Amino acid sequence: MEVASLGFPRIGRQRELKFAQERYWRGESTQAELIEVAKELRSTHWKWQAEAGVNLLPVGDFAYYDQVLTLSATLNCIPERHRDERETLSGTIGLDTLFRVARGRAPTGKDSSAAEMTKYFNTNYHYIVPELTENQEFNIAYEQIFNEVSEAQTLGYQAKPVLLGPVTYLYLAKGVGSDFNKLSLLPQLLIAYKQILQRFSDQGVEWVQLDEPVLALELDSEWQEAISFSYKALQTVEVKVLLASYYGTIAHHQSLVSALPVAGIHLDLVTAPEQLPLFAANLKADQILSLGLINGRNVWAADIDLIGERIAATVNDLRGRIWLAPSCSLLHTPVDLDVETKLAPDLKQQLAFAKQKLTELAQLQTLLSSPNDIKSEVIVANCIARRSTRDAATDQQVVGRVAALTHHDYARETDFVNRQQIQQAKYQLPLLPITTIGSFPQTPAIRGLRNRWRKNEITEDFYNEQLQQVTKDTIERQLKLGIDVLVHGEAERNDMVEYFGEQLQGFGFTEFGWVQSYGSRCVKPPLIYGDVSRPNGMTLDWATFAQGLTDKPVKGMLTGPVTILHWSFAREDISREQIATQIGLAIRDEVVDLQNAGIGIIQIDEPAFREGLPLKKSDWAEYLNWAVDAFKLSAAGVENETQIHTHMCYSEFNETIAAIAAMDADVITIETSRSRMELLTAFEDFEYPNEIGPGVYDIHTPNTPTVDEMVVLVEKAARKIPVRQLWVNPDCGLKTRTWDEVEPALKNLVQAAKVLRRRLG
Ligand code: GLN
Numbered sequence: 001m002e003v004a005s006l007g008f009p010r011i012g013r014q015r016e017l018k019f020a021q022e023r024y025w026r027g028e029s030t031q032a033e034l035i036e037v038a039k040e041l042r043s044t045h046w047k048w049q050a051e052a053g054v055n056l057l058p059v060g061d062f063a064y065y066d067q068v069l070t071l072s073a074t075l076n077c078i079p080e081r082h083r084d085e086r087e088t089l090s091g092t093i094g095l096d097t098l099f100r101v102a103r104g105r106a107p108t109g110k111d112s113s114a115a116e117m118t119k120y121f122n123t124n125y126h127y128i129v130p131e132l133t134e135n136q137e138f139n140i141a142y143e144q145i146f147n148e149v150s151e152a153q154t155l156g157y158q159a160k161p162v163l164l165g166p167v168t169y170l171y172l173a174k175g176v177g178s179d180f181n182k183l184s185l186l187p188q189l190l191i192a193y194k195q196i197l198q199r200f201s202d203q204g205v206e207w208v209q210l211d212e213p214v215l216a217l218e219l220d221s222e223w224q225e226a227i228s229f230s231y232k233a234l235q236t237v238e239v240k241v242l243l244a245s246y247y248g249t250i251a252h253h254q255s256l257v258s259a260l261p262v263a264g265i266h267l268d269l270v271t272a273p274e275q276l277p278l279f280a281a282n283l284k285a286d287q288i289l290s291l292g293l294i295n296g297r298n299v300w301a302a303d304i305d306l307i308g309e310r311i312a313a314t315v316n317d318l319r320g321r322i323w324l325a326p327s328c329s330l331l332h333t334p335v336d337l338d339v340e341t342k343l344a345p346d347l348k349q350q351l352a353f354a355k356q357k358l359t360e361l362a363q364l365q366t367l368l369s370s371p372n373d374i375k376s377e378v379i380v381a382n383c384i385a386r387r388s389t390r391d392a393a394t395d396q397q398v399v400g401r402v403a404a405l406t407h408h409d410y411a412r413e414t415d416f417v418n419r420q421q422i423q424q425a426k427y428q429l430p431l432l433p434i435t436t437i438g439s440f441p442q443t444p445a446i447r448g449l450r451n452r453w454r455k456n457e458i459t460e461d462f463y464n465e466q467l468q469q470v471t472k473d474t475i476e477r478q479l480k481l482g483i484d485v486l487v488h489g490e491a492e493r494n495d496m497v498e499y500f501g502e503q504l505q506g507f508g509f510t511e512f513g514w515v516q517s518y519g520s521r522c523v524k525p526p527l528i529y530g531d532v533s534r535p536n537g538m539t540l541d542w543a544t545f546a547q548g549l550t551d552k553p554v555k556g557m558l559t560g561p562v563t564i565l566h567w568s569f570a571r572e573d574i575s576r577e578q579i580a581t582q583i584g585l586a587i588r589d590e591v592v593d594l595q596n597a598g599i600g601i602i603q604i605d606e607p608a609f610r611e612g613l614p615l616k617k618s619d620w621a622e623y624l625n626w627a628v629d630a631f632k633l634s635a636a637g638v639e640n641e642t643q644i645h646t647h648m649c650y651s652e653f654n655e656t657i658a659a660i661a662a663m664d665a666d667v668i669t670i671e672t673s674r675s676r677m678e679l680l681t682a683f684e685d686f687e688y689p690n691e692i693g694p695g696v697y698d699i700h701t702p703n704t705p706t707v708d709e710m711v712v713l714v715e716k717a718a719r720k721i722p723v724r725q726l727w728v729n730p731d732c733g734l735k736t737r738t739w740d741e742v743e744p745a746l747k748n749l750v751q752a753a754k755v756l757r758r759r760l761g
């Protein structure tokens, strides 16, 4: 029985990598200095893993930007537009090229758009999408991973290179240039993989880990065959392959996987513990089974005593052929709990970050190998104590409220058609009402102010007075522009989830709990550790202040329960559905208070709604059910005349449109400008009944959209959706833009609406 690691976070416990990357990009340090920081980080991370008892140290989990991009470079799959001439001639690739691919820089300064970036499976990590052409050739062109293998070996470690497997690599790539089946490239790709594995073998590597998370998806037969074909081909190299899957069960591919000629199989037993007996029973005599037992995607200490009990029999049967591992790479967890000094002891006791998770595995090993040892008794006692602290913190009032909910609590008083009439009579908005999504520019002055306030350099009163000035200015600008439904601008918010988390009961915040989102970008999600409730109003002061400045309606602005849940590290002792319900109730309290304070239009943002969709389509309905319910719970406590908006800034509504309609928001604003209204087809085909604001101003670029462009977009929308149902608005919030960009754009947007009112009215 061994302790194994599938990969460790690369950013460093104080985000050293981020700062080194950004210094280098700004030209403030040399490449050698960046490489030195990276080397230091790898060495520290290997040391920590070795100290926890890991013998095979993962290599290749480090990346200067993204591990999928590193692999693309290794395979020589770099878009031509990012290469410099010397590289084209020599057939090798340098680190700067990787940065150009990721950050959209051209070697000669000519235009060279960044490669696309997208979410890695159902995580919040973003990878750089490989671009493959129909005649793509693969050969080793970048040496980083081989150098890192030597580096680990020089430090005296046994290196286990970790690579994305060939099938997942192809699956994640996109074909460019012509229309072709990506799988036609597989035989060529496998030749390159064999060369890579051979290089490892020549370096004295015993084990290689190939990650195939595609196995957690429902693959059609072509892709299933690709798996068999690939691992048969790779078998010819003299190196042991650990086939790693994660993020979900692979039981539906059990016979396929069990038949593969690989030396080991890793299973994610956190998301799918039930698949263990199936794979254990079909393990070949010389194979090892790597058990993913500690959650690689959360921050909570594990119940190792319970895990130990659950797997004891299997461990007994397969003695010597078991590895104890995290469920997946620890990439998705913060690095080290030890550096947190400000956490309440009761909360800190509940936590385990990457470094601590490896210690948990070592403890699990102790527990399984010497259950009667005094050490094991201490481990079990700790687990029991931790659970009882957790259970004692239950908020009976919240639990009682959830239990008392009935279906009435989820539905508005009357149907949309009736509400629409009542609301129209009350607000008398013009045809094609104009609104924005919520935030206005977060200027350096605003951010500076907040920093000084957090550091206690200015008083709370002074901070609030200054923000009132900003809010007043934002309202005046909107009035001057001629916007119909105003917003207060969200100047007081740092982040749309953190702002609410800080005011809700049941949330905690770390100082250094960062996880990589992409490149040098890290996020620090709040922790939902207890039952959620709202002790006091959260947005009432700002909302009523802003509404007091004008007779036009100012929207109340809230983040929805599903988004708050997805963008936090949520507790795991109760279901996600239950947590969403609790947050839904807390937001509902705020919605009702806003209404009673005279705020007649309230927006509940759900930009992360789609993100929560499970990997397997067959699990979607269940998720959509409770997610829609949580939203409805938050929104349905109001009178008919209160208009509820929601906002989702993404495309792809085709498969979820029924759920979106079931949310029954009076108005939904969505992103459409980049797809030139194509995605409205989903709303048209479905005959979406409520009102829609398809975004006509793409706020993700600094460009000013012209009046004509926006007129064309709305006319296109009006051919699909009845004009009485349409609103005119930007794609998303404006916080990342400057006033110099926003003002002319909104001026044109208002102008466009006026032209359209004459034309379509
Ligand atoms: N109301 C938020 C804003 O405007 C919405 C942000 C989002 O959709 N991500 O900033």
Ligand code: ZN
Binding pocket: 437, 607, 647, 648, 649, 731, 732, 733
């Ligand atoms: Zn948005």
